[in-house]
Amino acid sequence: MLTAALLMLTAAAPQPANAPVPVLARAVERGDVLSSADFETARVAPAVARGALSPAEAAGQETTRRLSAGSPVRANDVAPPRMVRRGETVTIALISGALRITSPGRALADAGRGDPVRVLNLATNRTLEGVATSSGEVQIAAP
Incomplete structure (x- = not known):
């Protein structure tokens, strides 16, 4: 009897509207x-929509x-886009004033700009x- 009453309450409760x-x-x-x-607008349940980024916030970001x-x-x-990827050949630059010395290298980790x-x-x-x-x-x- 309690189960039937609970089912009636659940069925009568208003469901939240899907949000764009x-x-x-x-x-x-x-x-x-x-x-x-890469984005379009769709109606989804509020639980699915929670925490969604706007296209402006996500633009220019790299997917993880x-x-x-x-x-x-x-x-x-x-995440911010990676400028250097692990295993990739990179240019190593030492800059001191007007002097610029470069050498080939290999990245040992991923890194974004300034990392x-x-x-x-x-x-x-x-x-x-x-x-x-x-x-x-x-x-x-420079040393």
């Missing part, structure tokens, strides 16, 4: 950089995992600490 939320228009792979064109079409993008699904990263100098086989400055370039501090 920005969702992905296509599936995106891990490492893809999002743009505003594969995301399916029709799903909202949340803050933990994206510290260790690199292997391919000319000397030494490991150096530097900062990712642009795509494929790591700057080390």
Whole structure:
């Protein structure tokens, strides 16, 4: 009898309306950089919409995992884009005033712009600490 009353209350309770939320228009792979064109608006349940980023907030960010079409993008699904990727060949630059010395290297970790990263100098086989400055370039501090 208690179960029947509970079922009647549950059935009579108003269901929250679906809200229009920005969702992905296509599936995106891990490492893809999002743009505003990757989004469309769809009605989803409030629980699914919770924490969804707007297209403006997600644009220019790199996905941290594969995301399916029709799903909202949340803050933990994206990160600033990586300038340097682990195992990638990079240019190691030492800049002091007008002097610029470069050498080929290999990144030992992923890094975004301004992030510290260790690199292997391919000319000397030494490991150096530097900062990712642009795509494929790591700057080390002058001694």
